[in-house]
Amino acid sequence: MASRLDTLDQSFNWRSKKVEWPVTTITSQGLSGVIACETKVAWVNPNTGDFSYRGIPIQELAGKATFEEVAYLLVEGKPWKEHPEKYKSFCQKLHSVRQMPVEVLQILASQPVTTHPTRLLRALISALGCYEMQNKDTRDGHHIWGDVWIISQVVALVGHIARFRKGLKPMITDYRQSLARDMLYMILNKKPSLEQEKLLNLLWVLYADHGLDAPTFTGLVVGCTKADPYYNIVAGLSALRGPLVGGAVEGVIQMLVGLRDANVARAWTEGMITKGFRIPGFGRRIHSQPDPRVDILRGILPEYAKTTEQQLLLEVSTTIEDTASAYLNPKGVYVNLNYYSALLFHYLSVEPEMVTCFYAIGRMAGLVARVREYLTTNRLFRPRERYIGKRDQSYTIIGKR
Numbered sequence: 001m002a003s004r005l006d007t008l009d010q011s012f013n014w015r016s017k018k019v020e021w022p023v024t025t026i027t028s029q030g031l032s033g034v035i036a037c038e039t040k041v042a043w044v045n046p047n048t049g050d051f052s053y054r055g056i057p058i059q060e061l062a063g064k065a066t067f068e069e070v071a072y073l074l075v076e077g078k079p080w081k082e083h084p085e086k087y088k089s090f091c092q093k094l095h096s097v098r099q100m101p102v103e104v105l106q107i108l109a110s111q112p113v114t115t116h117p118t119r120l121l122r123a124l125i126s127a128l129g130c131y132e133m134q135n136k137d138t139r140d141g142h143h144i145w146g147d148v149w150i151i152s153q154v155v156a157l158v159g160h161i162a163r164f165r166k167g168l169k170p171m172i173t174d175y176r177q178s179l180a181r182d183m184l185y186m187i188l189n190k191k192p193s194l195e196q197e198k199l200l201n202l203l204w205v206l207y208a209d210h211g212l213d214a215p216t217f218t219g220l221v222v223g224c225t226k227a228d229p230y231y232n233i234v235a236g237l238s239a240l241r242g243p244l245v246g247g248a249v250e251g252v253i254q255m256l257v258g259l260r261d262a263n264v265a266r267a268w269t270e271g272m273i274t275k276g277f278r279i280p281g282f283g284r285r286i287h288s289q290p291d292p293r294v295d296i297l298r299g300i301l302p303e304y305a306k307t308t309e310q311q312l313l314l315e316v317s318t319t320i321e322d323t324a325s326a327y328l329n330p331k332g333v334y335v336n337l338n339y340y341s342a343l344l345f346h347y348l349s350v351e352p353e354m355v356t357c358f359y360a361i362g363r364m365a366g367l368v369a370r371v372r373e374y375l376t377t378n379r380l381f382r383p384r385e386r387y388i389g390k391r392d393q394s395y396t397i398i399g400k401r
Contacts, residue, residue, distance in 0.1 A: 031383070037220065041074055041369045042209040049289030053209060054078075062296045067179055067204040067362070068094060074208060074369035075148060090148065097149040098156040098173040098182070101131050105170050108160060117161050117354050118241045122234055124157045129230025150229045151364045155179050158357045159186035165351065180204065183361075188349060196348060199304060203341055206293045207359055209366025210337075215240040216367055221381045223371035236367055240360055249359055251280040252342035253352045255320075260312065262319040269323040279324050281339030288332025297340040304347050317343055 042053050051058045054073055061070055072080045072090050080087035104127050111120060160170055163186055173182050180200040184192035212220070218239040222232045243251060259265040272279055284291060305314040321335050328334070338359075345355045 036212060036217065036381070037374060039370060039373060040077065041373055042211065042366060044211045047289070049292060051292050058206070058292055059296065061205055062293070063198070063202050063300070065205060066201045067208070067365070070205045070208050071148070071151060071365035071368075074365050075372065093148055094152040094179065095175040095177075098152050098175060100128070100153075100156055100160065100170075104128050104131065104157075105160060108164055113165060113167075117158075117165065117351075117357050118237065118360075120161050120164075121154075121157055121357050121360070122237050122241075124161070125154070125230055125233050125237070128153060128157070129228065129234075133228055133230065148368060150233060151361075151368060152179060154233065154364050155183055155361055158354070158361055159183050161357065162187045162351070162354055163189075165354070179361075184348070195304075199300075199344060200348060202296075202300075203344060203358070204362035204365075206296065206337060206341065207362030209363070209369070214242070215360075215363060216370060219367045219371055220374055223374060224378055224380050226375070226378070229368075229371075232367075232371065233364075236363075237360055240363070241356060248280055249338040249342045249345075249355045250352050252339055253346050253355060255280050256313050256316055256343060257346075257352070259316050259320075262315045265316045265319045266323050269320050273324060273327045279320070279328075281342065282324060282328060282335055283333045284336050288334070290334045291336055293337045294335055294340060297337070297344060301340060301343070304344060310347055313343060313346070 040054065042051075043055075044051050053061060053070065054077060056073070056079075061073075065073075068091050069080050069087075071094070072087050076083070076086065076090065080090075104124055107127050108120060108124060111123070156173055159173070159182070163170065166187075166189075168189060171186060173186070177185070178197065178201075181192060181197045184196055184200060188196075210216070215236040219232050219236040222235045259268060269279065301314055301317075305311045317340065321339070325335070341359075342352075342355055345358055346352070350358055
């Protein structure tokens with residue numbers, strides 16, 4: 001019996017250089033269920049919800065591995081302990097390129113402070129690409145994917161944007177510190193605790209990859225043209241910003257902060273469901289199973305809710321989940337990663353508008369890994385469309401209408 005996920009006719013060969021017309025492959029809007037490529041980077045099992053990086057369950061990495069270790073695993077394909085010297089070199093690359101050109105920081109300083117952080121990040125990545133690729137642009141930019149500095153450059157840019165929005169001056173990043181610790185130093189303007197560093201590492205690890213979501217697929221489409229990474233990251237960030245993807249994280253924390261009371265939260269949730277409105281932080285596109293990453297965050301939330309305000313927000317969030325789940329779980333709709341990660345980012349003093357940028361940092365690891373992998377057997381993405389419009393129409397010139 002065929003799997004419910006099978007969307008291709010058994011005789012169809014997606015590697016074939018010749019496609020017979022008309023194409024009889026079963027498709028749907030959004031290419032739902034269609035196989036676009038093969039990968040060894042990560043796997044989300046749509047039947048069970050199981051989630052793994054390079055075959056290692058996410059539960060074994062969360063809270064134990066740093067973001068650098070997981071980035072190395074995804075990009076290089078092996079645990080760092082198997083190649084300690086290569087891992088050391090990998091980290092040195094990441095940590096040594098975080099100083100931004102003065103001209104890029106001047107562009108940031110010239111922008112209105114009210115500009116949304118994702119727009120600032122998009123503009124600064126484009127500007128940084130002009131400086132980095134000035135002497136390297138051979139119109140065959142795929143070679144630059146051999147290096148991984150773009151990951152830490154995005155970290156640095158997000159840190160500078162966060163400081164700019166708070167009215168703080170640019171600071172020199174400390175290449176001796178981990179990416180998470182240096183980022184926290186930038187946004188807190190003081191040395192972070194080891195507990196805070198551990199939490200940010202965890203969040204970035206959980207966001208490092210999630211299959212061919214819109215930003216990653218956009219990255220593959222741009223990458224297959226052999227454009228350099230700066231084009232790619234701007235395109236992927238543009239896909240991430242939308243309220244149906246990364247922008248949803250921003251909506252979650254705004255929702256939680258706006259309610260502030262468990263009783264109000266319960267009544268609001270019931271009203272939203274009764275009226276048929278979506279609740280931010282619920283549902284996943286590719287399958288209707290509980291997200292194992294949510295279980296990880298749900299388990300650590302109490303230890304990070306220390307202040308009265310944080311405990312109140314935790315009570316509001318659990319009330320919304322409990323109330324909504326009674327209605328939505330039977331329909332296969334569960335709370336997703338964005339729901340509790342938004343709350344934890346808030347605990348780290350990340351502004352709601354900045355959360356999408358922090359989400360983007362984690363996803364950089366998976367994006368770089370997947371583009372590098374795809375380029376080894378690169379083939380230009382060029383799907384076909386099914387025409388459903390009118391046929392055999394005629395055109396009448398203006399004078400005879």
